[in-house]
Structure formats: C-alpha cells, structure tokens
Amino acid sequence: MRFKPCTLPLCLLLLPGLSLAAEKTVYGLNEYANLSNLKLEVAAKLDTGAKTASLSARDIQRFKRDGDTWVKFYLAIDEAHTTPIERPLARISKIKRRSGDYDPDEEKTYTARPVIELDVCMGQALRRIEVNLTDRSAFQYPLLIGSEALKRFSALVDPSLKYAAGKPGCATDANLGE
Numbered sequence: 001m002r003f004k005p006c007t008l009p010l011c012l013l014l015l016p017g018l019s020l021a022a023e024k025t026v027y028g029l030n031e032y033a034n035l036s037n038l039k040l041e042v043a044a045k046l047d048t049g050a051k052t053a054s055l056s057a058r059d060i061q062r063f064k065r066d067g068d069t070w071v072k073f074y075l076a077i078d079e080a081h082t083t084p085i086e087r088p089l090a091r092i093s094k095i096k097r098r099s100g101d102y103d104p105d106e107e108k109t110y111t112a113r114p115v116i117e118l119d120v121c122m123g124q125a126l127r128r129i130e131v132n133l134t135d136r137s138a139f140q141y142p143l144l145i146g147s148e149a150l151k152r153f154s155a156l157v158d159p160s161l162k163y164a165a166g167k168p169g170c171a172t173d174a175n176l177g178e
Contacts, residue, residue, distance in 0.1 A: 024154050025123060028161030033143055034121040034168035038085060041168065042077065042142050044122070046157050050146035052093055052115070053129055056136035060114060062089060071114045076137045087116040093132045119176060120149070123165030127152045128176045 033044040035055075058076040062069055069089040075081035094110040113132040120129050122145075129149040136142055150157065158164065 024156040025125060026156045026158055026161070026164055027122065027150075027153070028164035029157065029159045030141065030162045031122050031145075031165050032163060032167050033145070034170065035143075036119045036121060036126070036170070037087070038075070038118070040075070044143040044145050045139075045141040046145050046150060046155070048147050048150065048157055050144055051148055052095070052146045053120075053131045053149045054113075054134050054136060054144045054146070055118070055131045056139070056142035057133040058135050058137070059084075060133050062114065071116060071133065073133055075142070076135045077142045087118075090115045090117050090130055093130075095132065095134075120145075121168040121170035122153060124169050125153050125165075126170040126176055 027046055029046060031044050031046060032041060034041045056076040057073040060071060060073040062071055064070070065086075070086055071089050072084050072086045074084055093113045093115045095113055096110055111134075113134050115130050115132045117128055118131050120127055120131075127149070129145075129152055131143075131149075136144065145153075
C-alpha cells in the first residue's frame with residue numbers, strides 16, 4: 001500500500017488526539033450516580049448541552065449559619081424524602097429561561113438557583129461537582145449532569161449507550177479527582 005505524501009503528516013497530527021481519547025471514560029446517555037454526601041443513588045441524565053448539573057429539590061430556603069449562607073431543601077424525587085437536607089451555599093447560578101418559560105411581565109430572562117457542592121460517584125470515578133437546586137419532578141431523571149461536571153469526570157458521552165459505567169463503585173476514601 002502506498003500513501004500520498006500528505007497522508008503521513010495528517011496521521012501525525014491525529015495521534016495526540018487519540019491518546020487524549022484513551023484517557024477519557026465513556027459514559028452513556030444515562031448513568032447511575034451515587035451522591036455520597038446524601039447517601040443516595042439516583043439515575044442521571046448526562047447532557048452535554050447543559051452547562052451545569054441540576055438536582056431535583058423542593059422547598060428550597062436560604063439561611064445563615066455562623067455568618068455563612070446555607071441552603072435547606074428536600075429532595076423532590078419521591079414521597080420517601082421527608083428529611084430536610086442542609087448544605088453550605090456555594091454560589092447562585094443564573095440559568096437562561098427557555099422561550100416557553102419566559103414571562104415578559106417579569107422582565108427576567110434567567111432564573112436564579114442556589115448551587116451546592118456534592119461528591120458524585122459514577123462508575124469508579126468520584127468527583128466533587130457543583131449542582132444547582134431546582135424542582136425536576138416533572139422530568140424522568142432527578143439528576144442532570146451538565147458539561148462542566150462532565151469535564152471533571154473526563155467523560156466521553158455516547159448517547160447510544162445507557163448505564164455504560166455500571167453501578168457506582170467508588171471507595172469511601174477515594175480521591176475526589178481534579
């Protein structure tokens with residue numbers, strides 16, 4: 001087989017990309033996620049089109065504790081979650097409203113959501129990610145994992161797969177990664 005002179009340089013340019021892909025983990029469109037801070041395992045949707053991660057929560061209230069802002073909420077997953085959860089507030093996220101969600105009388109094109117940090121295990125990878133709180137009870141998956149969190153997992157998402165990483169298997173003393 002004989003290559004044209006320009007084929008070899010092209011192949012050499014592609015080699016670094018192949019080694020980068022080898023360092024990534026392939027996840028499916030949906031994965032099981034263990035929220036170790038909350039002692040809970042949920043099904044998650046991996047969404048490269050969303051920037052942030054979202055967790056289904058209701059009755060979200062901010063309060064002060066020792067001069068810091070905290071958030072108290074209940075999981076909006078099913079009726080079994082009757083115990084409030086309290087976590088430090090990491091920041092407030094401004095989420096763009098979709099056209100059908102926009103109220104011209106309010107003049108706001110975004111929704112402000114509280115953000116907390118959670119330790120999330122998918123497959124064998126444990127990462128601390130930021131998660132905004134909103135009621136996702138109308139959606140099939142209580143946890144949406146967006147592109148910022150997917151970067152932390154070094155994820156490649158194959159939408160033709162589901163639960164490719166299997167059940168979460170992170171050790172309790174695992175490193176949270178970068």
